[in-house]
Amino acid sequence: MYRLKLIAILLFSCLMSYGQEDIVFSPQWTPQAQFVGYYVAEAKGFYKDMGLNVQIVHPSASNPCINRLKSGSSQIITLQLPTAMHYIDQGIPLKNVLQVLQNNSQMIVSHKPLKSIHDLDGKKVGTWYVGFSELAYAMARQQKVEWEWVPFIQHVNLYVSKAVDATMAQSYNEFFQLKLAGQRFQDSQLIYLADIGCNIPEDGIYVTADYYKAHPHTVDKFVRASRQGWEWAASHPEEALDIVMDVVRKNGVKTNRPAQRWMLKQILELTNDHKTGKRTYRLEPEAVNLVNQLMGETGYLNRTITYKEITEP
Structure with missing residues (x-):
């Protein structure tokens, strides 16, 4: 009887896995609460319920996820909108299939109080080595400020050691790291790009045009399950945080629960449309127009x- 039950269980498992579509999905950065919706979708079985076997593979901090997409190692990735449009301009036919973050979190953090962004003219400003800086570059050129850009990979040591006069930061990530490092700030030391006409949406889900055309149903299933995860x-932020902490532990990421709780709160706020306060998961034409205007005018x-x-097959 036991042997029959074991055989039945094995057969059931085989039937459940038969027909599952394999997908390698790569978020644009190392494991953290920024990608909570995808971790939840995997942990709660939302992808499996759609018939998908999703493997979440993060890139390294020095090797962007676009390289995995170009090589075929990953079929689906996340990117910030300006970065995605930059790659499309370079000849990589990307398609946005879900826009998760509706607002911009990038900010300039200065050692000294600022009356305007022009107070940093001629100064050294830290920025990300691996990408995410297209918006900052265009904004600086638009504002006609000359900065010496100093790249960093992941940490805030450049700023803390005063090797730079200011640094780019995400409000949910590097800014909190600076606080944890003992830095204290006045409002006059902070400039949010969203407050100076650059509230451009950040993370969206992207695939290549060829993959979209060849696997439309697979993409649709991934999108629906991911949205369910978000x-x-x-609706369950503390339980979602448990899932995030499990992911970062398994990946050996050095972080802590307060840092990830801060990030989770900030990220979930960024998913809300700033006009309606609702999560739409839609890339709006106005956002694409704003990137075209800002990045086009500045070269x-x-x-x-x-x-x-960017949106249609």
Whole structure:
């Protein structure tokens, strides 16, 4: 009887796995609460319920996820909108299939109080080595400020050691790291890009045009399950945080629960449309137009990327 039960269980497992579609998904950064919706979708079985076997593979801090997409190692990735449009301009046909973050979190953190962004003219400013800086570069050129950009990979040592006069930071990540490092700030030391006309949405889900055309149902299933993961995380933040902490522990990431709780709170706020306060998961034409205007006028895009080009198969 036991042997029959064991055989039945094995057969059931085989039937459940038969027909599962394999997907390698790569978020744009190392494991953290920024990607909570995908961790939840995997942990709660939302991907499996859609018939997907999703493997979440993070890139290294010095090797962007676009390289995995170009090599075929990953089929789906996340990118910030300006970064995605920059790659499309370079000839990589990307498609946005879900826009998760609706607002911008990038900020300039200065050692000294600032009356305006021009107080940093001629100064050294830290920025990310691996990417995410397209918006900052275009903004600086638009504002006609000359900065010496100093790249960093992941940490805030440049700022703490005063090797730079200011640094770019994400409000949910590096800014909190600076606080943990004992830095104290006045409002006059902080400039949010969203407050100076650059509230451009950040993380969205991207695939290549060829993959989208060849696997439309697979993409749709991944999108629906991911959206379900984000909704569950927003409704169960502490349980979602448990899932995040399990992921970072398994990946050997040095962090702590307070830091990830801060990030989770900030990230979930960024998913809300700033006008309606609701999560739409939609890339709006106005956002694409704003990137075209800002990056086109400053020479960081060689042509206009149309809304149809970035969203339709």
